[in-house]
Amino acid sequence: MGKQMTEMLKGTLEGIVLALLAEQPAYGYEITARLRDRGFSDIAEGTIYALLVRIEQKSLVDVEKVPSEKGPPRKVYSLNAHGTAELEEFWKTWNFLATHIEELHTNTKEN
Template identity: 80%
Template structure:
């Protein structure tokens, strides 16, 4: 993944993880697996665990410790009401940005097309 993609993903990863948790509660490794299944293949587990600590500190999730067949109990993260509210805000912000970026892209494409027409 390129540097630009990595930087953009940093700004949206929390919302993406909240969206995954809105679909279904999960533990850390499971979240990483689901991210990869959605095409976020270069997302490191350490990045996800650090993000989970942050969303836990922001009280966006409820946590249940579930026994594990191997090792210590797993922390299963469930999106709570505050987390759902944060996710809704994320989607509103995403929609706003996506619309503006699409407008800029269209303007760029139009300008590029007009410039190429004038050169011919």
């Protein structure tokens, strides 16, 4: 992944993970796998686990410990009301940025 992509992803990854959790609760590795299935193949598991700690500390998710077939219980993350509000704000911001960046792109191509 190029440096520009990495930098842009840093600013949006929290919103992306919240969107995945809005679809369905998941544990860390499962989130990483779902991201990879959607084309985010270069995201390291450690990046996701650090982000999950941050969104848990910000009270954007509820966490349930679920027994695992092997090893310690898994922490399953689900979006709560605060996280849903944060995700809505993310989408508003994303739509604003996407619209204005596309306008810039279109104007640049025309000149």
